[in-house]
Amino acid sequence: MDLRIEKLQRRAASHPGVISLAGCLPADELLPRLELVRAMEQVLESSAWSDCLDHIRVWVADRLNARGAQIDPADVIITTGARQSLAIAARALRPIGRVAVGELTSPAAIGAFTAAGHEVVPADEDAPQFVMEGVSTPEGRDLVTPRRAELLGSGAAIIVDDGMSDLRFDGAVRRPLVADAPDRVWHVGTFAKLLCNGLGVGWLVPPRHAMRDALALAHKDELREVGLVPAALARILGECAHPDRIARARASYAMRAEAVIAAIHHHLPGWQVREPEGGLAVWAESDLEGDDVAVVTAAIKQGVAIDPGCVFRPDGQGTPLGFRISFAHARLTDLEEGIRRLSRAARKFRRCDPDN
Template structure:
């Protein structure tokens, strides 16, 4: 459903809040071109050959993880072809046809697909814009028999809700994993995009023996790189290598070496500084415009990072049914139903990273009018 919606909403002339796209004007085109040229000049054919994980990049990612408070050795870092591949590898490692997984009720479809493609039972637990993940429901699902094989969570700037778990909630998840023996899969593509407040330590920093951690350069550098990483306990290394090799053999040697050069040149910190400042401004603008233009009774998240705002509309508005009307009016979003196995028709996910302030002003005013029309009453 998601890919079909993205294709429809990407039509020319549409102001789209649909895709999880970085701001195009911030993509590091010149720095990447310089690093690519340097790698090709220095490494020559080696950069274009088959090759194993690039040790300098593994060491650099381990350094990045230490900055988040996680003591990770370079050999624990598995380079993946994007975070989605990491999810697939984790699902294949942990699941079998008779197994169960614990998931958010609302979750990015790629997370659900990665686990339910291998498991029979998806135990969905509530989460919302006010309280985030319902940890009592997680505990109940984790202690049901048969025991689940994994609890999959997005602790930072959840896609689609935009909410984050606090320190106490993270500690409780770790305690739950220890008590039940159920491992945690920490999907963290947005943790580096925090622009407000103090960051919480990732789950893997609290107990690396209980967590499989997934990171990504798609949101922090550029989506087209299709590069990410997985961190896992040492006893899983051999199985992970076999699964990775069976999926695509290896991640592009050219991309790995160029990423390493990009990090070594110090480009990431400067790039993230620009990205965070821009996204902070755009988040502020989006929530102000939602408050101004959306119907009374709308609830929305105000994330401290990431790319998405989740809006829950008053009863009577079906965001899936209204999407063709919105597209006809020149604006697009992803209906909440795209993130749920059932329900979600009253909600929508809005991306704030990709739209210019001018497009955001026009697009959210237009969308507000469409939503008021859906309630059969004019905007006030």
């Protein structure tokens, strides 16, 4: 990642007055705090930790099978999160070569494939494909369904990030690609978007023929071990991933998306917003020219943080100048004020104010 971006992230985090529309974190009020605390207390009292990873494997397999897959709990590797799952899949892909990730994609995926020695490109029909099911990052749209036949017919490996498929505003949860190509799909998942960021628990379902290699790579890293957090998580999955609770989260995020889009239309009429189908953020392309990191710098000076588009592009370039604007983590009442501050920053940037 650009060192300027890391510096900006630290700067924004250190200023409590900055409204953060950056990152892709779930809403604070939707986090299962009380449930986690209660579950941790129960685990500490009972010391019943040993089978927690097995419970999570069963939950993952059951969820995928309900969508049409045929996954055995033994097919599921529990990891320390989606980043580790992506890193394992990236290092297991052979031969080292190109990986097609789309015009816009997850920075974590770009980082994982690049670190493993692959070249990330927007498109290459003969290369392994990285996709996000149900809801993509940063656009918040389903980019798999229009390509499903193409992907399944390609014969190439498919690395699938399924981290936000439950957060489609229409409630539709698609049949996973792993159901139709289990011998080619590396299925990656996490609880970070659905339940709580920072739990350090994710999963990977590799093709069965690659399980031995995937486990060997996982053990070279720090494989997710039995502990307090996964033991507590195993206790609350049924309650916190209940359909009614997920439906409430979808409704809350849909309302927030409408609010931030309306604010962009009002305060930044020259910006084009791709209306999301789900997820935690919108993608907006601006009418500005120049360096998107410089725009983010100007925005932070005006009291709002957003994500520069360059981190979502395989080539790392920021044109046209686009930005991911998260609506999930900030308070609902702060969304319009955050966009108002962004509008002020855009005006100053356009005038090339030396103090912007």
